[in-house]
Structure formats: C-alpha cells, structure tokens
Amino acid sequence: xxxxxxxxxxxxxxxxxxxxxxxxxxxxxxxxxxxxxxxxxxxxxxxxxxxxxxxxxxxxxxxxxxxxxxxxxxxxxxxxxxxxxxxxxxxxxxxxxxxxxxxxxxxxxxxxxxxxxxxxxxxxxxxxxxxxxxxxxxxxxxxxxxxxxxxxxxxxxxxxxxxxxxxxxxxxxxxxxxxxxxxxxxxxxxxxxxxxxxxxxxxxxxxxxxxxxxxxxxxxxxxxxxxxxxxxxxxxxxxxxxxxxxxxxxxxxxxxxxxxxxxxxxxxxxxxxxxxxxxxxxxxxxxxxxxxxxxxxxxxxxxxxxxxxxx
Ligand SMILES: [Zn+2]
Numbered sequence: 001x002x003x004x005x006x007x008x009x010x011x012x013x014x015x016x017x018x019x020x021x022x023x024x025x026x027x028x029x030x031x032x033x034x035x036x037x038x039x040x041x042x043x044x045x046x047x048x049x050x051x052x053x054x055x056x057x058x059x060x061x062x063x064x065x066x067x068x069x070x071x072x073x074x075x076x077x078x079x080x081x082x083x084x085x086x087x088x089x090x091x092x093x094x095x096x097x098x099x100x101x102x103x104x105x106x107x108x109x110x111x112x113x114x115x116x117x118x119x120x121x122x123x124x125x126x127x128x129x130x131x132x133x134x135x136x137x138x139x140x141x142x143x144x145x146x147x148x149x150x151x152x153x154x155x156x157x158x159x160x161x162x163x164x165x166x167x168x169x170x171x172x173x174x175x176x177x178x179x180x181x182x183x184x185x186x187x188x189x190x191x192x193x194x195x196x197x198x199x200x201x202x203x204x205x206x207x208x209x210x211x212x213x214x215x216x217x218x219x220x221x222x223x224x225x226x227x228x229x230x231x232x233x234x235x236x237x238x239x240x241x242x243x244x245x246x247x248x249x250x251x252x253x254x255x256x257x258x259x260x261x262x263x264x265x266x267x268x269x270x271x272x273x274x275x276x277x278x279x280x281x282x283x284x285x286x287x288x289x290x291x292x293x294x295x296x297x298x299x300x301x302x303x304x305x306x307x308x309x310x311x
Contacts, residue, residue, distance in 0.1 A: 004062040007052055008304030010110065011044075011068050013037055013084030018051040019297075021304035025121030027297060031055050037084070041091045049100050061103040063310050065303035066093065067113035074155050077107045104310040110299050111158060112149045115142025117302025118255045122293035127253040131245055132292070133160055133238070134258035135267070138173075139181040145249070149306075161185075163241040183237040184267070186213055186260060193230045201226050217263045231266035238267065239274025246275060246283040257292030264291055 005028075010017040012035060019030035033051050035044055052064060070082025077094020079085075098105040108116075115132035118124040124132070128147050134140035141160025143150040151157050161181035162174050169178025170191070182188050190211045197206055203226035204219045205211065220227035238256075245251055256268060268289055276284050294301060 004060045005056055006062050006304045006307045007055055007064045008113075008300040008302065008307065009048060009052065009064060009066040010113075010299040010303065011035070011048065011066060011085075013069070016044075016047055016051050017300055018048075018055045019300050019304070020055055021301050023308065025117075025301050025305070027301065029055055030300070035085075037086055041085070041088055044085065044088075045091075045093065045096050049097055052097075052101065061101060063104040063106070063307035064097065064101065065113065065305070065307035065310075066097070066105065066107045067110040067299040067303045068093070068107060069110045072107055072109050072155055074106070074108055074151060077105065079107070104307070106306050106310050108149065108151075108303070108306060109142070109155070109158070111140040111142040112151070113142075113302035113306055114140075114257065114294075114298040115144050115158075115255070115302065116149055116305055117294055117298035117300070118257070118292055119144045119147070119302075120305045121301050122298060123255045123290045124253055127288075129249065129252040130255060131160065131242075131249075131251050131253075132255045132257060132298075133242075135184050135186075135234075135238075135256065135260040136258040137186055139179075139185050140258070143249075160241065160245070163244060165237045165240045180237055180241040184234040184260070189213060189216060189230050189234050189260065192233055193226065196226050196230070203227065213260050213263060220263065220266055228266060231263050232270040234260070235267035235270025236274050239271040240278060242271060242287070242289065243275050243278035243284070246279040246287045250283055251287055254287060254289045255292050256289065257295070257298060261291055 005020040015032050017032045020028045071080040079091045082088040094105045124130040130144040132142045139161035141158045143158045162179045164178050165180050166178035170182040172179035204224045216227045
C-alpha cells in the first residue's frame, strides 16, 4: 500500500499554496500557483484541484484542509464572502472539491487554520487555550480553546481586530471607532508615525518618501525615538485588547504573527507590560505572549492538521 497524504491548501488572492504535511507538521512537498482570481470562482476551484493533484502525484489522499481569507460556513463547506477574491459570494467549495478528488475535504477561515498550525506545530505547542493574532495589513485573530478551533455560533468567532481600544479613536473600516486594527496594523503604525511627523516631532524618518514598517523598524533599531515609540504604542494598544481577552477567556498563550511581528520585541514587550498592568492579576499571570514560529507556513500546516481531524 502506498502512503496516504494529508494536504493543506492556503488560498490567497494572488497565489494558491498546497502542500503535503507529515503528522509531525513537516511540509513534505509544497507547490504554489497563481490564483487567477479575476477569472472567476469556477476557475479558481479548478486551480485548487489542480495544485492538490500536482502535490499528490497519484498517491492516495487521506484528506484535504483549505484555509480561505473570508467568511465560511464550515459545516456546509461554503464561502459566503472573500474580500480578496472577486465574485466570491456563497461559493460551494467543499462539495465540488470532494466530488472531484473523492476524499474528505474541510474548509475554514485562514486565521483559524493559522492558529491551529501554531497550536499543533509552532509557538502554541503545549498550550490548550490559544489566541493567534496576525498583525499585517489588518489585524486578524484565531482562537483555539480546549485544543480545538473555537468558531462560535455561525463560524464568525475570532474577530480580534475589531476589539475597541479607544472608543473616541480613529474610525475603522468596520465603521466603528478605535478598533485595535487601526493601531496595530501596518496602516495604523504608518499613520501614527505620519501624524507625529506632521506635528513636528524630530525623527530620522523625516524625509523618507514611502513610510513602510521595514523603514520604521530600521530606524527603530538605530535608536530613533519616534520609530521606537510607534511600535511601543502599537504594542500598548495590543496589550489593552489582549487584557480583555485574558480576562474573558483566561487564555494561556497569545501567539503574535504577521509581517509587523518581525518588529518583535518593541511591540511584544509593550504588549506584555500593558497586559500585566491591565488584566486581572490571575489572568495576567496565566498568559504568555510569544512570537509566531511558522511564518507563512502556519496556514498550510494548520489546514493539513485540520484535514487529519475530519471525522
Ligand atoms: Zn473595526
């Protein structure tokens, strides 16, 4: 008998990544193809099937897990809406792929599968109650409680990015004021730096044509006070939101990933300090805030882990 493969798929607006993953979380074979999202949903589903078959090379597939950047109905395998995939509205994903491949298929939100990946094989190992926070273009969240993804009533749980940290603050894309996404995301940090520069604060970032987290990090490492304070402020706001999560869920570990997490300690130290100060003492003592370990692979290995757990 040949080996049975478990395959994780990470569907993005630009690329589709698929990989076979061992039960130890090792990526055995990985492939990436362009999504060609502009050609419509049926075409993209075909691309997903193609890349899975390319990875499998004729071997038996034990299960496929797919992470999608959108709103999902996990039980029915439907994607209601995905902002980066034009025309994706109520797309039936699981039934189509299952029929074509003849193996179990499971679908989930990309933030959830990334959290599961870190839980199973990354910085979350050894914990049972975990929040993964992704700091990137926006702020994403995924919850693993009692060792399982927590999805809530309609698979909508984990929207950490829209926790309010300043009810008189900056207006968020969701329409509300002061969501953490407006402070601990790329645009949030860049905005805070720009506001300080406009207010005349002295900084080596003055005159930089295009402010990016990379530029700001570079100057922070070189000791620029404004750059350091921008990350610290983002971390402080992050800590305000995390203190709520610690109090509400007595979370054991917070895993921080995403592009900005590379600015690591400036953000994480400020977040830890704020949680220690704000959360109830027992909740603050229980929670550990750490950097993610799996980088871009978290979603793929998490999706494969999910595929292994299909009943
Ligand atoms: Zn919001």
